[in-house]
Amino acid sequence: MSFLAELGAALPDGTVLTDPDVTDRFRMDRTTWLTPGCPVAVALPTTTAEVAAAVKVAATHRVPIVPRGAGSSLCGGSQAIDGALTLSLERMDRIVDLDTADELVVVEPGVMNADITRATSEHGLFYPPDPASRDFCSIGGNVATNAGGLCCVKYGVTRDYVQRLEVVLADGTVIETGHDTVKGVAGLDMTGLFVGSEGTLGIVTRAMLRLRRRPSGAATMVAFFPTLTAAGRAVASIAGSELTPSLMEIMDRATVNVVEDALGMGLDREAASLLLLQSDAPEPLRGTEVARAAELCSSAGASYTAATEDPDEAEALMQARRMAGPVLEQLGELIWDDVGVRRSRIPALLGRIEEAGERHGAQVQTFGHAGDGNMHPTLLVPRDDPDARRRALLAFDDIVEAALDLGGTITGEHGVGSIKAPFLEREVGRANLALQRRIKRTLDPDGLLNPGRWL
Amino acid sequence: MSFLAELGAALPDGTVLTDPDVTDRFRMDRTTWLTPGCPVAVALPTTTAEVAAAVKVAATHRVPIVPRGAGSSLCGGSQAIDGALTLSLERMDRIVDLDTADELVVVEPGVMNADITRATSEHGLFYPPDPASRDFCSIGGNVATNAGGLCCVKYGVTRDYVQRLEVVLADGTVIETGHDTVKGVAGLDMTGLFVGSEGTLGIVTRAMLRLRRRPSGAATMVAFFPTLTAAGRAVASIAGSELTPSLMEIMDRATVNVVEDALGMGLDREAASLLLLQSDAPEPLRGTEVARAAELCSSAGASYTAATEDPDEAEALMQARRMAGPVLEQLGELIWDDVGVRRSRIPALLGRIEEAGERHGAQVQTFGHAGDGNMHPTLLVPRDDPDARRRALLAFDDIVEAALDLGGTITGEHGVGSIKAPFLEREVGRANLALQRRIKRTLDPDGLLNPGRWL
Numbered sequence: 001m002s003f004l005a006e007l008g009a010a011l012p013d014g015t016v017l018t019d020p021d022v023t024d025r026f027r028m029d030r031t032t033w034l035t036p037g038c039p040v041a042v043a044l045p046t047t048t049a050e051v052a053a054a055v056k057v058a059a060t061h062r063v064p065i066v067p068r069g070a071g072s073s074l075c076g077g078s079q080a081i082d083g084a085l086t087l088s089l090e091r092m093d094r095i096v097d098l099d100t101a102d103e104l105v106v107v108e109p110g111v112m113n114a115d116i117t118r119a120t121s122e123h124g125l126f127y128p129p130d131p132a133s134r135d136f137c138s139i140g141g142n143v144a145t146n147a148g149g150l151c152c153v154k155y156g157v158t159r160d161y162v163q164r165l166e167v168v169l170a171d172g173t174v175i176e177t178g179h180d181t182v183k184g185v186a187g188l189d190m191t192g193l194f195v196g197s198e199g200t201l202g203i204v205t206r207a208m209l210r211l212r213r214r215p216s217g218a219a220t221m222v223a224f225f226p227t228l229t230a231a232g233r234a235v236a237s238i239a240g241s242e243l244t245p246s247l248m249e250i251m252d253r254a255t256v257n258v259v260e261d262a263l264g265m266g267l268d269r270e271a272a273s274l275l276l277l278q279s280d281a282p283e284p285l286r287g288t289e290v291a292r293a294a295e296l297c298s299s300a301g302a303s304y305t306a307a308t309e310d311p312d313e314a315e316a317l318m319q320a321r322r323m324a325g326p327v328l329e330q331l332g333e334l335i336w337d338d339v340g341v342r343r344s345r346i347p348a349l350l351g352r353i354e355e356a357g358e359r360h361g362a363q364v365q366t367f368g369h370a371g372d373g374n375m376h377p378t379l380l381v382p383r384d385d386p387d388a389r390r391r392a393l394l395a396f397d398d399i400v401e402a403a404l405d406l407g408g409t410i411t412g413e414h415g416v417g418s419i420k421a422p423f424l425e426r427e428v429g430r431a432n433l434a435l436q437r438r439i440k441r442t443l444d445p446d447g448l449l450n451p452g453r454w455l
Numbered sequence: 456m457s458f459l460a461e462l463g464a465a466l467p468d469g470t471v472l473t474d475p476d477v478t479d480r481f482r483m484d485r486t487t488w489l490t491p492g493c494p495v496a497v498a499l500p501t502t503t504a505e506v507a508a509a510v511k512v513a514a515t516h517r518v519p520i521v522p523r524g525a526g527s528s529l530c531g532g533s534q535a536i537d538g539a540l541t542l543s544l545e546r547m548d549r550i551v552d553l554d555t556a557d558e559l560v561v562v563e564p565g566v567m568n569a570d571i572t573r574a575t576s577e578h579g580l581f582y583p584p585d586p587a588s589r590d591f592c593s594i595g596g597n598v599a600t601n602a603g604g605l606c607c608v609k610y611g612v613t614r615d616y617v618q619r620l621e622v623v624l625a626d627g628t629v630i631e632t633g634h635d636t637v638k639g640v641a642g643l644d645m646t647g648l649f650v651g652s653e654g655t656l657g658i659v660t661r662a663m664l665r666l667r668r669r670p671s672g673a674a675t676m677v678a679f680f681p682t683l684t685a686a687g688r689a690v691a692s693i694a695g696s697e698l699t700p701s702l703m704e705i706m707d708r709a710t711v712n713v714v715e716d717a718l719g720m721g722l723d724r725e726a727a728s729l730l731l732l733q734s735d736a737p738e739p740l741r742g743t744e745v746a747r748a749a750e751l752c753s754s755a756g757a758s759y760t761a762a763t764e765d766p767d768e769a770e771a772l773m774q775a776r777r778m779a780g781p782v783l784e785q786l787g788e789l790i791w792d793d794v795g796v797r798r799s800r801i802p803a804l805l806g807r808i809e810e811a812g813e814r815h816g817a818q819v820q821t822f823g824h825a826g827d828g829n830m831h832p833t834l835l836v837p838r839d840d841p842d843a844r845r846r847a848l849l850a851f852d853d854i855v856e857a858a859l860d861l862g863g864t865i866t867g868e869h870g871v872g873s874i875k876a877p878f879l880e881r882e883v884g885r886a887n888l889a890l891q892r893r894i895k896r897t898l899d900p901d902g903l904l905n906p907g908r909w910l
Contacts, residue, residue, distance in 0.1 A: 099799075101691055102797040124695075145640055175887040177883075181797065181828045187909070188891045190891065242668055340634070342636065372638050373636045374636065408635060414640070415640055420641065423641075428641060432642070433642065435624070436643045436645065
């Protein structure tokens with residue numbers, strides 16, 4: 001039997017799509033500047049058994065598989081591959097179990113990140129990792145890329161919240177990993193191995209996640225700095241204090257100007273950078289914390305600071321940060337970067353990013369997570385301008401090299417995917433990468449899972 | 456050349472010990488009820504290159520290797536194996552680098568846990584994971600077992616603090632894993648794979664650890680409960696509140712009585728359990744938090760509560776908890792257990808532990824980490840009483856089975872080692888364990904690293 005006939009026989013009617021008009025929407029992710037391939041088919045399983053069945057048929061026919069969540073990848077991690085089966089988990093979107101006493105939730109991979117917090121907030125709970133894409137990124141993709149977000153500076157990343165996984169391996173075997181409890185050292189940490197493996201080791205079909213008590217509110221501070229060095233001093237000084245901000249975001253001058261053009265909020269266009277900080281500590285501590293943060297910013301040389309506990313004022317400031325991406329997307333094609341360095345090296349990195357943009361005549365805006373050193377230099381390319389795109393990609397490469405020069409990482413939270421593979425060996429080293437490839441071969445001897453990315 | 460001759464030639468003079476009188480102290484760990492083997496030799500390398508050289512010689516001669524830190528294992532994880540080379544890391548005890556701005560420290564594996572906090576406290580920093588053995592357990596062993604401790608309820612376990620590792624693989628290859636930053640998703644999480652692998656995948660020769668700002672102090676609360684159910688209600692109620700205790704320990708009646716016998720502190724011998732809680736939140740919040748915790752305990756049915764911000768009073772209460780182990784060790788041989796369940800199942804687990812003790816006529820004291828569901832039922836065996844030991848081991852098995860029945864883990868922080876291997880498949884499942892064994896074979900094809908434990 002042919003692959004498609006066997007796949008069709010193994011899955012319920014309506015689960016396998018082959019009409020190009022219908023499968024087209026599963027080809028691309030948010031890495032719009034890459035050209036995706038054409039899948040041989042798209043499967044839309046609704047149960048773990050169906051995922052396993054599809055994987056078994058693909059394994060028998062040696063057909064590669066691209067696992068796909070909500071398609072919000074910024075690293076080309078879920079783009080279709082010519083001749084491969086795209087296995088979309090979007091129909092597996094149930095919240096299976098909620099244990100409010102132990103603050104655990106069990107979800108299928110197609111559940112959207114923000115829906116977990118929505119479904120648990122009536123119990124006073126939330127799911128901390130909060131990518132800016134939280135409304136349109138799925139938890140399966142979050143697990144695949146060990147996604148971060150804005151509140152990670154206080155609450156950590158996806159890996160810190162995944163207690164258990166159910167995974168379909170390359171031969172269709174289903175395993176369960178992990179423990180109910182934060183502490184649990186029985187056996188190798190297979191959960192951690194799958195988190196961040198970008199669909200190259202197995203397909204996550206279920207996840208048990210830790211939740212946290214939802215804070216009762218937050219206080220917010222904004223500061224503008226005349227130089228990047230002054231902003232760096234402020235970040236270091238806040239990080240070295242007893243304050244525990246739940247958010248500490250930075251935007252460079254270019255980003256501030258783009259946002260100000262769009263929103264007209266009265267942001268200081270001359271400042272070298274804007275720092276946005278929140279504290280969600282219990283009252284009255286949160287007010288004290290943002291006031292103290294404002295003092296530390298002033299001491300570090302801020303030209304302006306303001307603190308507020310008013311939710312509407314805070315929301316307006318948060319909008320300035322959250323809209324950076326969407327506003328830029330209106331202006332042209334975006335090439336998102338995602339590098340990380342030790343916090344103390346942020347000013348050096350920001351300087352190197354500006355230089356890279358100038359060197360190649362590329363327009364780069366940088367914003368990101370100052371508290372954990374994870375920056376998103378984002379290159380803006382006018383539509384239908386191949387030369388501008390070429391120059392932007394040269395700047396992109398230089399920015400990644402700059403992060404490596406500073407001892408940092410080529411990707412803090414977006415993933416390696418298709419776009420960072422050339423840089424991976426320089427970061428992790430030849431012997432470590434060779435070992436990772438041996439582990440990949442152990443789990444996926446025929447190389448069928450998300451091939452041609454980085455492993 | 457013989458193995459010993461070649462090993463001796465590969466390492467500096469004085470680095471290889473073979474005299475049984477001298478090697479004897481490297482045979483045993485704190486799992487005193489197991490009989491250790493006799494090593495063919497003990498190597499005491501002082502550099503990564505020497506570790507790699509020793510591993511290469513052992514690999515050539517197919518001689519198994521038992522990596523050993525400070526020998527404080529409670530699961531038989533570092534006990535000598537007949538004919539194996541014991542590779543002690545105790546001479547690799549340097550703090551290599553301290554970056555106070557980015558709160559990172561690089562250490563060799565033989566550094567004692569508490570020495571890291573000692574060496575960094577003058578900079579206002581500390582290393583959170585704090586096993587009760589912190590003064591005599593090494594960081595290499597902590598990494599090998601993903602060690603926990605008292606403050607994990609707020610600060611997490613070893614895995615949450617390991618940024619990078621240098622590891623010597625089974626063939627003597629040296630790799631570096633990890634990232635400088637909390638966020639970093641370039642490649643598989645090899646750091647996480649080695650953390651908790653108990654010396655079965657490689658030998659850690661260096662670790663970069665995250666530090667945290669040292670809190671300025673702590674407030675303490677103690678409560679006594681007439682029933683285990685009431686204590687369970689209090690734990691659930693505190694966990695479901697906005698409080699963020701930095702410590703929440705529980706002791707059962709048997710433990711309270713043993714401690715009271717030794718210390719005469721006036722503890723309530725009739726209470727079913729004692730709950731000890733600390734908050735290290737900034738002032739004035741910490742005082743508010745312990746007062747609120749006391750209220751919640753009273754509402755849950757506590758017969759007595761007291762809160763204090765006085766450091767001496769707090770220290771006396773902490774002594775009651777910390778002395779539980781040492782006091783018990785004076786009374787006989789101890790068989791430590793280490794199981795974990797969801798917080799809400801602690802009362803059920805404590806009940807099952809009491810039953811197991813009664814069923815087999817074994818004396819069991821339980822104390823542990825109520826905030827994260829990790830309990831240490833500790834069996835006390837009169838010295839030179841083989842029948843009591845036999846009965847205690849039957850109770851030990853029943854306790855592990857009880858944790859599994861409750862969906863929990865067979866080991867929260869001590870490790871599988873030699874003693875929990877028979878239970879491992881039941882916890883992790885056949886397919887998952889088979890996969891772990893395949894990964895083990897990939898990294899250590901000849902099975903030379905800490906063989907005969909659990910992988």
